[in-house]
Amino acid sequence: MHYNWDWGVFFHSTGIGSEIYLDWFIKGLGWTIALSLAGWVIALLLGTVLGVMRTLPGKILPKIAAVYVEIFRNIPLLVQLFVWYFIVPDLLPQGLQTWFKQDLNPATSAFISVVICLGLFTAARVCEQVRTGIQALPKGQTNAAYALGLRVPQIYKEVLLPQAFRIIIPPLTSEFLNIFKNSSVASLIGLMELLAQTKQTAEFTANLFEAFTLATIIYFVLNMGLMLFMRWVEKRVRVPGLIALGGK
Amino acid sequence: MIRFSSVNKWYGRDHHVLKNLNLEVRQGEVVVVCGPSGSGKSTLIRTINQLEPINDGEISVGGIVVNDPKTDINTLRAEVGFVFQHFNLYPHLSVLDNITLAPIQVKKMSRSAAEKLAMELLERVGLANKRDAYPSNLSGGQQQRVAIARGLAMQPKVMLFDEPTSALDPEMIGEVLGVMQKLAESGMTMMVVTHEMGFAREVADRVLFLADGEILEDTTPEAFFTAPKTDRAKQFLRQILSPMHG
Ligand SMILES: Nc1ncnc2c1ncn2[C@@H]1O[C@H](COP(=O)(O)OP(=O)(O)O)[C@@H](O)[C@H]1O
Numbered sequence A: 001m002h003y004n005w006d007w008g009v010f011f012h013s014t015g016i017g018s019e020i021y022l023d024w025f026i027k028g029l030g031w032t033i034a035l036s037l038a039g040w041v042i043a044l045l046l047g048t049v050l051g052v053m054r055t056l057p058g059k060i061l062p063k064i065a066a067v068y069v070e071i072f073r074n075i076p077l078l079v080q081l082f083v084w085y086f087i088v089p090d091l092l093p094q095g096l097q098t099w100f101k102q103d104l105n106p107a108t109s110a111f112i113s114v115v116i117c118l119g120l121f122t123a124a125r126v127c128e129q130v131r132t133g134i135q136a137l138p139k140g141q142t143n144a145a146y147a148l149g150l151r152v153p154q155i156y157k158e159v160l161l162p163q164a165f166r167i168i169i170p171p172l173t174s175e176f177l178n179i180f181k182n183s184s185v186a187s188l189i190g191l192m193e194l195l196a197q198t199k200q201t202a203e204f205t206a207n208l209f210e211a212f213t214l215a216t217i218i219y220f221v222l223n224m225g226l227m228l229f230m231r232w233v234e235k236r237v238r239v240p241g242l243i244a245l246g247g248k
Numbered sequence B: 001m002i003r004f005s006s007v008n009k010w011y012g013r014d015h016h017v018l019k020n021l022n023l024e025v026r027q028g029e030v031v032v033v034c035g036p037s038g039s040g041k042s043t044l045i046r047t048i049n050q051l052e053p054i055n056d057g058e059i060s061v062g063g064i065v066v067n068d069p070k071t072d073i074n075t076l077r078a079e080v081g082f083v084f085q086h087f088n089l090y091p092h093l094s095v096l097d098n099i100t101l102a103p104i105q106v107k108k109m110s111r112s113a114a115e116k117l118a119m120e121l122l123e124r125v126g127l128a129n130k131r132d133a134y135p136s137n138l139s140g141g142q143q144q145r146v147a148i149a150r151g152l153a154m155q156p157k158v159m160l161f162d163e164p165t166s167a168l169d170p171e172m173i174g175e176v177l178g179v180m181q182k183l184a185e186s187g188m189t190m191m192v193v194t195h196e197m198g199f200a201r202e203v204a205d206r207v208l209f210l211a212d213g214e215i216l217e218d219t220t221p222e223a224f225f226t227a228p229k230t231d232r233a234k235q236f237l238r239q240i241l242s243p244m245h246g
């Protein structure tokens, strides 16, 4: 088999205005980043709330959070996406439904569905990390805070969460990287993120290998960049001997 | 200042850990609690600020009933300082922030007022130069002195200590006991679980001897050391004062 490598392909015109194929990759990367960051904000906020609920005294709130985690962690991401994109809009009140299906630009409505899907899916995973982080702290930390008269919300805000987050930066980093990978499900409902643009370039140019090589490089650089960023964050907030301390 | 009336506590169904305790600690009094391991000393002292709830009876601090559901427990806790065996400083906060956290959060003190107070207290425990250090950079003795300053920052009516020196290397015990002695001389009401019999002899007004959840002796240090009434206390003193024990 003979394959004609042509790295120049990315600078060929797509035939649409003055656009070149590289522009498609840039646009795709833009969507990938936007989806992932928006999903991550939801995941981090909701996941923190759920993780805190998991560790609260009492029965009902921990149970609610546990059920949430079971549901969102165990149903395949793709199934969840189809639910958010194809089923949930039909359940909305009429006004919202028309707005979502007709008034919104199709890319925007797909974007909203994917962000909700990624956010809620990843929140279940962030929840478990936050819970683990809180439970890893010595019981004496909470007792000392109670003894000083702090109330439960103050204890979480001032004592438990600042320490728990420091401990869980490494697993949170991998969730953060995962959300970038998972964002490629968007291509299945027609949102032209990086993977979709890659496939489209491959079809249009028949330069399949170049297209996927470039996509691989972009994902790789993105991952490395995020990882270095998280390492930097971890260093900045590091406290010596955080976990070594403790007692009853 | 502290009063126990017929206090009972069980762990689970059948572990009766505090048995019908009656006790009164007057303002300014320093009471040392001792007794064999597992006798309920920690449980006793932790019930005073409801770190452990009781099942039966009544505990009051400064006339406020601790175990009354209508009592705002956080307000009460703010008036009772507690020093733990393992210090339990907040590792992510500097020494200064460890001390100012509760005054700012609970008492809504301004940061500048809280810092001024914290510096006075650090001066008192001899650690003013460590204000910006983190707990993990301090020795055990220094950490415990910061923990005492942290408790005092709430300007409590009572200070409780649960074996404050038993996690320390021997050479650091003295500095912590020194701080506690000064505190006692300043008139603070204190209840101290400790096996430091030297401290009990020199500083305490009273010694309580606890065994199996019962107060077997409640007397002056003098009487406790020279003429213990119960066999359990005699046996305990023999063990703890023997040269083997240090
Ligand atoms: N949270 C708990 N749950 C069940 N049993 C406990 C708990 N804490 C302490 N105990 C038991 O209660 C008894 C008294 O414990 P404690 O008050 O810690 O004694 P001390 O401080 O005198 O060594 C011990 O037998 C201990 O095992």
Ligand SMILES: [Mg+2]
Binding pocket: B041, B042, B043, B163
């Ligand atoms: Mg104890």
